[in-house]
Amino acid sequence: MYLGLDLGTSGVKALLMDANQTIVGSANGALDVSRPHHGWSEQDPAHWIRATEEAVAGLKAKHPKELAAVKGIGLSGQMHGATLLDSGDKVLRPCILWNDTRSHQEAAKLDADPRFRQITGNIVFPGFTAPKLAWVKVNEPELFAKVAKVLLPKDFLRLWLAGEHISEMSDSAGTSWLDVAQRRWSPELLAATDLDESRMPRLVEGTEPAGTLRAELAAQWGMGANVIVAGGAGDNAASAVGMGTVAPGQAFVSLGTSGVLFAANGAYLPNPESAVHTFCHALPNAWHQMGVILSATDSLNWLSQISGKSASDLTSELGDDLRAPTGVTFLPYLSGERTPHNDAVIRGSFTGLEHGSDRAVLTQAVLEGVSFAFRDSLEALAKAGTTLTRVTAIGGGSRSHYWLKSIATALGIPVDIPTDGDFGAAFGAARLGLIAAESADPHQVCTPPKTSETIEPDAALSQAYADAYARYRSLYPAIRAVS
Incomplete structure (x- = not known):
């Protein structure tokens, strides 16, 4: 048996998989996000441990024999x-999360140093880790002086495991900070934020062993000795492993809290000017590119909250x-935007509202706005040298066939729906646990x-969608001017 642990923003998912890659069961532990100030987003790392214990306890209650047979554990996590941490591995402050935008000024300063784009192949986005440390150094200098290790969320779980x-x-x-x-690790880039490799974790490939489960936890969960903990992956790379999106030309569109248009690459193909992320894949000698939307299903969830209707009802x-698009346009920039704008301060908007703009019109505009944001990412990927001919849909939002029809028509390419099953980040993490063990x-x-079904673009609405996308594109500079 193999266990995948996926540390997300809203919870931890634990998934059990056997040697034939059949899912035996899964369980969850809930998490909350703290937003103490405008643009801030934090979590207490202790809550990640609590949520993981809750999720594994759920599996143990239903599948104790299978959990006892686990040989490998894979990790996935929010990036x-x-x-x-201090020198005693004590957490110094709440973790500053991926969707926290407080360090936008520090990010701009680091990005102005040409070494960052040259070495990392990426813009320095406010959500990335390095500018957060630069913010801490300026705003919490006494705390910065105590930093002995900087860990990513899933790697803090590894430390506990x-x-x-x-x-x-x-x-x-x-x-x-990565070359x-x-x-x-790049010593040059670490030095630019007054850090060095001693404060960084050791690096392995995602498929490699990266520790053994502590005896205390193995006993608590009823497992044997020498359970391997794999290197694992960031959540999007883990989802790609779960989807089998590992060969050049394969791609998926993820409709989760954030949205991702992900393309696997067999070579390193950077183009930071396009605001596309170019990252290492979880497999050795592989890379990938991503266009990232900060508020995908979060946009629909926001409308759900203020309308009092569930997302599925909407x-x-x-x-x-x-x-056909109605003329009401939604810009899904509730937390700023990554691709293609790299804009931490832009905010969302509705335009074109009139007396007849009822709830359904607003819902339609939200779905179209996210679809057009994916079109922005498709265009950015093309500028980075990657042309997509089809994508597979994953994530909670992909349960809406209407939304997938909108995305297919906005992108102008087919969208494949996989057969029923859980092929997300937790499954990908379990696969990495199997490979490492x-x-x-x-x-x-x-x-x-x-593939269970393919959704083709609606040819009858292609021109209407093209016109609506052109209107969508024209609105960003207008809204930016008053943001």
């Missing part, structure tokens, strides 16, 4: 979070057939699921 300060390439590529082509009101061939393990 970019700055978890700061295995007692090791270890990270891997896919997650570390999102720090702005992404050479897959190693989308159900639209029916099954794709509607058994020294298995990653490409034989990481196969894609079968």
Whole structure:
């Protein structure tokens, strides 16, 4: 048996998988996000441990024999979070999360240093880890002086699980400290934020062993000795492993809290000017590119909260057939935006509202706005040298066929829906646990699921969508001017 642990923003998911990659069961532990100030987003790392214990306890209650047979554990996690530890591994402050924008000025300053884009292949985004440390140095200097280790969220879980300060390439590529082509820490970039390699975890590939489960936890969970903890992956790379998106040309669109258009690459293809992320993949000698939307299903969840209707009720009101855009446009910039704008201060908006703009019209505009944001990412990927001919849909939002029809029509390419099953980050993490524990061939393990249905672009609405996208594109500079 193999255990995948996925540390997300809203919870921890634990998934059990057998040697045939059949899912035996899963369980969850809940998390909350603290927003003490405008643009801030934090979590207490102790809550990650509590949520993990809750999730594993749920598995143990239902599948004690299977949990006892676990040989490998894989980790997946929300990326970019700055978890700061002192010399005794004590947490110094709440973790600054991926969607925290307080360090936008520090990010701009680091990005103005040409070495960062040259070495990392990426813009220094405010959500990345390095500018957060630069913010801490300026605003919390006494705390910064105590920092002995900087860990990413899932790697803090590894420290608790295995007692090791270890990270891997896919997650570390999102720090702005990794030489992404050479897959190693950059002493130059660390020095630019007054840090050095002694404060960083040791690096391994995501498929490699990266510690052994502590005997105390193994006994608590009913496991045997020598349970391998794999290197693991950042959440998007882990989702790609779960989806089998590991070979050049394969791609997926993820409709989660944030949105991702992910393309696997067999070579390092940086183009930071496009605001596309170019990161190491979780497999050795592989890379990937991503266009990232900060508020995907979060946009629909926001509308759900203020309307008093569930997200599924809102989308159900639209029916099954794709509607022509109404002239109401939504910009999904509730937390700023990554691709293609790299803008931490831009905020969302509705335009074109009139007396007849009812709840269904607003829902339609929200779905279209996120679809057009994915189109922005598709255009940015093309500028970075990657052309996509089809994508597979994953994430909670992909349960809405209407939304997938909108995305297919906005992108102008087919969207494949995988067969029923859980192929997300927790499954990808379990696959990495299997590979590390058994020294298995990653490409034989990481196969894609079968496609149950393909949603083609709606040709009858392609021109209407093209016109609506042009209107969407014109609104960013207008809104930016008054933000």
